[in-house]
Amino acid sequence: AQTVTQSQPEMSVQEAETVTLSCTYDTSESDYYLFWYKQPPSRQMILVIRQEAYKQQNATENRFSVNFQKAAKSFSLKISDSQLGDAAMYFCAYRSALQGGKLIFGQGTELSVKP
C-alpha cells in the first residue's frame, strides 16, 4: 500500500522569504501523480501544484515549485516570496496512475507567515 509522510507538522516563514515543505512517499509503482493541496482555515482545499512521475522536469506555478526526486521518493514544495495569504495547512498527496484515482494524503504541514 502507498503511504505519504509529511514530517513537519508546523512551519513558519517571514513574509517575502522562501520556505520549503517536505514530503516523502512510499510506492512500488512507477507511474503516478503527486500533488500539493492548500487548505486555508475554514476554507476548502485547493490545488497548488501537480507533478507527473514520468516527467523529469520539476513543476512550477508562479511562486510555487517542487523538487521531485523519484529515486528518493521525495516531493518537496518551495514557496518563494511568501505572502500572508499563503498561511494554511498544506497537504501532499499521491495518486496511482493505474488504480481508481483516489488520493492518498499526508498528515499535513501547517504554515504560518509572519508579517
Add this chain to the structure above:
Amino acid sequence: DTGVSQDPRHKITKRGQNVTFRCDPISEHNRLYWYRQTLGQGPEFLTYFQNEAQLEKSRLLSDRFSAERPKGSFSTLEIQRTEQGDSAMYLCASSGKRFQETQYFGPGTRLLVL
C-alpha cells in the same frame, strides 16, 4: 463553471441518529470522490464513483455508511446509527473524464455527533 457544492455545511446530531449529506460535483465531471478528514489529519478516502457506478470503497466505509450517485449527477452519503467517532469533516471532490485530471474539492460538511 460553479465549483463543487456540499450541503449541509454543518450538522449536529445525537448518537444513534441517521444523517445524509449531499454533494453536487462540477457539471460534466463524471468522477466523484468522498473523503473523511478528522481534526489535524489529512483526508482519508472513503469511496469513488464513475458516473453512477460505485467503483471502489475503503475499508473505512463500514456497513453503517452508504453512498449513492443516481443518474451520475449528485451524490449522497448516508451514515446510519451515528457514533461519536463519526465526527469529522466529510469532503467531496470531482474530476473530469480524463483519468489524470485534477480533483476539485467542495467546502465539506462538518459533522458533530453528540
